[in-house]
Amino acid sequence: MTANARANILSRLRATTTQGSFAVPDAPVIAGLALSLEERIDRLRRMLETMHAEVQVVSSSAWLGALKARLRARGLNGLLYGAETPLGAALEAAWEDDLPPLVPYSESVEQCREQLFHIDAGITTTRGAIAENGALILWPSAAEPRLMSLTPGLHIAVLEAGMIFNTFAEAIDQQAWLQEGMPTNALLISGPSKTADIELTLTFGVHGPKELVVFILT
Amino acid sequence: MTKTADVLAFERNVTKALDDGQLRRNLRSAMTTLSQRRRALFADVEAFEKLRTQGQSIRRRALSRLPELLEQLEARCTANGIQVHWAETTAEANAICLDIIRRHGAQRVIKGKSMVSEEMHLNHFLEEQGIEALETDLGEYIIQLDGETPSHIIVPAIHKNKDQIAHLFHDRIPDAPYTEVVEELNAIARQELREKFRAGEVGVSGVNFAVAETGTLCLVENEGNGRMCTTAPPVHIALMGLEKVVEKLQDVPPLLRLLTGSATGQPITTYFNMITAPRRPGELDGPREVHLVILDNGRSSIYGDPERRATLQCIRCGACLNHCPIYTRLGGHAYGHVYPGPIGSILTPQLEGLDEAGVMASASTFCGACEEVCPVKIPFTEILRMLRNEAYARGESEHDVKGHGYRYTTVEALSWKSWALYNTSPGLARIGSQILGKLGQHLPMIGPLKEWTRTRIPPPFAPKSLHQLAQERGLDDDR
Amino acid sequence: MNDPFPAPIPRPGKVYYFGTCVIDACFPQAGLAGVELLQREGVQVIFPQAQSCCGQPAHNSGFPDEARRVARHQLKAFARDYPIVVPSGSCAGMLKHQYPHLFAHEPDIEEVQRFSSRIYELSEFMVKVLQVRLEDRGEPIKVTWHSSCHALREMAIIPYAKTLLGQLKQVELVELQNERECCGFGGTFSVKQPAISAAMADDKVNDIVQTGAARVLSTDCGCLLNISGTLGYRQLSIPTQHLAEFILERTQ
Numbered sequence: 039m040t041a042n043a044r045a046n047i048l049s050r051l052r053a054t055t056t057q058g059s060f061a062v063p064d065a066p067v068i069a070g071l072a073l074s075l076e077e078r079i080d081r082l083r084r085m086l087e088t089m090h091a092e093v094q095v096v097s098s099s100a101w102l103g104a105l106k107a108r109l110r111a112r113g114l115n116g117l118l119y120g121a122e123t124p125l126g127a128a129l130e131a132a133w134e135d136d137l138p139p140l141v142p143y144s145e146s147v148e149q150c151r152e153q154l155f156h157i158d159a160g161i162t163t164t165r166g167a168i169a170e171n172g173a174l175i176l177w178p179s180a181a182e183p184r185l186m187s188l189t190p191g192l193h194i195a196v197l198e199a200g201m202i203f204n205t206f207a208e209a210i211d212q213q214a215w216l217q218e219g220m221p222t223n224a225l226l227i228s229g230p231s232k233t234a235d236i237e238l239t240l241t242f243g244v245h246g247p248k249e250l251v252v253f254i255l256t
Numbered sequence: 257m258t259k260t261a262d263v264l265a266f267e268r269n270v271t272k273a274l275d276d277g278q279l280r281r282n283l284r285s286a287m288t289t290l291s292q293r294r295r296a297l298f299a300d301v302e303a304f305e306k307l308r309t310q311g312q313s314i315r316r317r318a319l320s321r322l323p324e325l326l327e328q329l330e331a332r333c334t335a336n337g338i339q340v341h342w343a344e345t346t347a348e349a350n351a352i353c354l355d356i357i358r359r360h361g362a363q364r365v366i367k368g369k370s371m372v373s374e375e376m377h378l379n380h381f382l383e384e385q386g387i388e389a390l391e392t393d394l395g396e397y398i399i400q401l402d403g404e405t406p407s408h409i410i411v412p413a414i415h416k417n418k419d420q421i422a423h424l425f426h427d428r429i430p431d432a433p434y435t436e437v438v439e440e441l442n443a444i445a446r447q448e449l450r451e452k453f454r455a456g457e458v459g460v461s462g463v464n465f466a467v468a469e470t471g472t473l474c475l476v477e478n479e480g481n482g483r484m485c486t487t488a489p490p491v492h493i494a495l496m497g498l499e500k501v502v503e504k505l506q507d508v509p510p511l512l513r514l515l516t517g518s519a520t521g522q523p524i525t526t527y528f529n530m531i532t533a534p535r536r537p538g539e540l541d542g543p544r545e546v547h548l549v550i551l552d553n554g555r556s557s558i559y560g561d562p563e564r565r566a567t568l569q570c571i572r573c574g575a576c577l578n579h580c581p582i583y584t585r586l587g588g589h590a591y592g593h594v595y596p597g598p599i600g601s602i603l604t605p606q607l608e609g610l611d612e613a614g615v616m617a618s619a620s621t622f623c624g625a626c627e628e629v630c631p632v633k634i635p636f637t638e639i640l641r642m643l644r645n646e647a648y649a650r651g652e653s654e655h656d657v658k659g660h661g662y663r664y665t666t667v668e669a670l671s672w673k674s675w676a677l678y679n680t681s682p683g684l685a686r687i688g689s690q691i692l693g694k695l696g697q698h699l700p701m702i703g704p705l706k707e708w709t710r711t712r713i714p715p716p717f718a719p720k721s722l723h724q725l726a727q728e729r730g731l732d733d734d735r
Numbered sequence: 736m737n738d739p740f741p742a743p744i745p746r747p748g749k750v751y752y753f754g755t756c757v758i759d760a761c762f763p764q765a766g767l768a769g770v771e772l773l774q775r776e777g778v779q780v781i782f783p784q785a786q787s788c789c790g791q792p793a794h795n796s797g798f799p800d801e802a803r804r805v806a807r808h809q810l811k812a813f814a815r816d817y818p819i820v821v822p823s824g825s826c827a828g829m830l831k832h833q834y835p836h837l838f839a840h841e842p843d844i845e846e847v848q849r850f851s852s853r854i855y856e857l858s859e860f861m862v863k864v865l866q867v868r869l870e871d872r873g874e875p876i877k878v879t880w881h882s883s884c885h886a887l888r889e890m891a892i893i894p895y896a897k898t899l900l901g902q903l904k905q906v907e908l909v910e911l912q913n914e915r916e917c918c919g920f921g922g923t924f925s926v927k928q929p930a931i932s933a934a935m936a937d938d939k940v941n942d943i944v945q946t947g948a949a950r951v952l953s954t955d956c957g958c959l960l961n962i963s964g965t966l967g968y969r970q971l972s973i974p975t976q977h978l979a980e981f982i983l984e985r986t987q
Contacts, residue, residue, distance in 0.1 A: 179539070236394070236421055241438055246527065
């Protein structure tokens with residue numbers, strides 16, 4: 039069935055009538071944003087905040103302290119993290135007993151599905167961000183699997199300020215997505231999950247995280 | 257004049273929709289909000305015009321090479337480990353899904369929003385096979401609870417207000433308290449669906465763009481349910497209409513902006529989910545199998561005619577619905593088919609045949625609002641006119657749309673022939689206008705005049721026509 | 736002074752006038768007003784008696800052959816090389832933009848294109864080509880404005896109409912909340928989909944009422960037929976008027 043379907047569909051598409059033409063207009067050249075680093079940080083921050091993400095711009099040396107201050111006394115049942123990343127190593131080195139326990143994502147989802155759906159928070163790195171539309175770029179990996187930024191109610195994302203691009207197109211180009219080869223899953227994330235399906239009333243926290251906290255490291 | 261079945265059905269739906277004051281208020285307020293948000297995002301008219309020319313160019317470039325790009329997409333996906341299936345009909349597409357689901361012994365399917373799955377009536381089909389197919393997008397979840405279909409391609413439950421949803425949740429969800437607070441309704445749905453995400457055996461999604469260059473499936477969403485459906489279960493089935501392919505990765509950013517901006521005025525959705533492969537060795541989550549079902553269902557016949565092909569440029573943003581004065585008053589259900597509004601009115605008669613859905617093409621004043629906002633510049637009015645022509649074209653028709661000529665009646669054809677004769681015979685017209693001038697106020701209220709005067713006073717036919725007045729003033733000839 | 740609307744052609748001595756069938760039968764005074772506005776600017780107006788309808792009703796209803804027959808008749812009636820002025824955005828749109836579509840695969844397409852290139856909507860012609868300056872002699876009045884869809888989108892002449900209106904110093908324009916929304920006329924649509932058409936006309940009338948305007952103006956008598964018909968049916972006494980008639984009335 040499938041083999042025939044394929045051949046039939048393609049042959050119908052190729053049997054186009056010759057009369058009449060299907061013109062392709064030239065695409066105009068559109069100059070993208072060209073912001074300074076400061077402006078990119080500022081725009082990203084504003085756009086993320088508009089979408090109810092919390093953003094903290096902080097120096098690389100001070101960010102762990104800021105993270106701990108945020109997590110302390112929140113009564114979270116755990117922080118999901120990737121143990122095999124430099125971020126994971128830094129967390130382990132800095133962690134303290136009065137913080138939610140660090141929980142590594144180290145087994146396949148089949149082994150830890152229950153836990154993934156019940157843990158309160160997850161922390162991931164990011165591959166960059168986009169100033170124009172206020173989105174973080176995540177390429178989940180074996181070390182930082184896909185559900186880390188999805189199942190916990192609180193997603194904490196760590197971003198190097200230098201990795202904020204002007205536009206999505208610029209990020210694809212400068213990070214050489216094509217040359218590097220696309221990952222299993224690439225994501226743009228611009229806030230905590232939301233919906234406006236009831237009377238267009240915007241509410242945050244649906245099936246994905248209810249909170250998104252972004253640390254922009256300068 | 258005898259009315260065809262599609263016309264009669266539509267008239268019944270229209271009456272019902274127009275009589276529903278609640279529906280009209282719900283729609284009016286929602287469509288106004290969506291239009292305002294869109295306008296705010298694309299406030300720079302010149303920049304937007306450039307962007308949509310770019311969007312049009314990308315979509316037309318992709319369509320102009322569609323067979324090659326589909327083959328390239330298939331090759332890339334296959335190389336990435338995604339299994340590609342082709343379906344000529346919705347029945348074939350359903351069978352492909354069922355086969356995959358059965359092979360995994362699955363009983364529970366969780367679904368992200370997909371208009372192609374609506375086109376397939378997949379939920380209904382799976383239920384008949386004893387498989388639960390659960391909609392997880394909040395809007396889709398709401399209408400599934402109420403046994404309805406989407407009334408809008410982007411905001412499927414937009415015809416309901418929160419009171420109606422409050423009653424629905426309270427009545428249909430065990431232990432759900434009665435609340436009209438949107439946040440609380442949202443929390444009820446979240447609670448209900450969380451367990452379903454955890455336990456889902458197969459996830460089904462649509463596809464917004466499929467990138468031929470890399471074999472990447474792109475999905476746009478806000479709630480996280482789409483990511484859940486494509487990440488948590490061991491199997492993911494993605495459904496796409498064959499027109500959804502784009503050539504290059506760099507084609508995606510402008511289309512993404514056009515799509516989210518046109519749909520809801522957002523610079524981007526919360527999530528843009530790009531899937532290129534099933535779980536790779538060493539990875540800890542994600543489906544072990546990803547299937548892509550490429551559906552034709554009449555699209556290739558649209559493609560065959562260069563003038564009709566522009567229909568396939570659509571990126572399903574719904575802006576044409578939001579700005580359509582007809583959709584705004586009727587909502588989606590009145591159209592009686594899966595795709596409502598202007599896009600539905602040009603697509604459905606071509607997919608299902610004019611005899612099934614030709615009336616949709618008459619649901620337009622040619623006001624052009626759809627064309628004005630379309631992010632990829634689909635020539636709606638041209639296609640609508642072509643469909644109206646086809647509806648009356650007997651024998652061999654220029655565009656050979658399925659069901660052409662279905663609306664032809666000798667009476668209507670004769671009345672247009674008489675109209676043409678009248679308007680090409682100055683002598684006849686002179687006599688006619690004199691009669692109209694004398695008797696215009698005493699015409700019998702039959703035919704068009706009967707329809708006109710249901711809600712209007714009769715036209716004020718003047719005693720002397722402009723022709724007469726112009727002649728009296730000596731304006732007649734070029735001397 | 737910078738002219739925002741540079742003239743596309745030199746000021747002609749003669750123009751053709753295409754009266755439109757709705758004006759012909761129902762609003763001849765509006766048609767004459769347009770003629771007088773042109774004559775007042777020193778332009779000779781020629782009204783070919785052979786003219787009839789632009790063909791739009793058939794063109795929009797699935798009868799292209801009949802539309803072409805009627806269109807070819809207009810081509811003959813307006814044979815000389817004068818600009819053709821049309822006191823309607825919708826009919827002008829048909830003549831200017833739809834004819835080339837309608838004849839795309841016909842042997843006389845080039846003749847049609849030449850014809851279409853000569854089409855001007857009245858207010859467009861007055862502003863762009865004649866560059867008229869109006870002096871308001873009327874009493875203060877509050878009016879509202881209805882943009883016909885084809886005037887607004889296909890012809891894009893609303894800026895010209897509003898330029899003229901803006902020159903009338905005693906006229907206060909109160910815009911509709913949904914000015915860009917169709918009134919539901921749509922030619923044959925109004926009788927083929929009467930219920931939807933009526934719902935749209937009703938909303939338009941409600942919008943008009945809330946402005947508190949004493950008059951509704953437009954460039955298009957088709958829309959005005961629909962709007963005044965609905966106003967009358969609802970026994971609301973807000974007069975509707977073609978822009979040309981309104982201008983003439985206030986500047987004599």
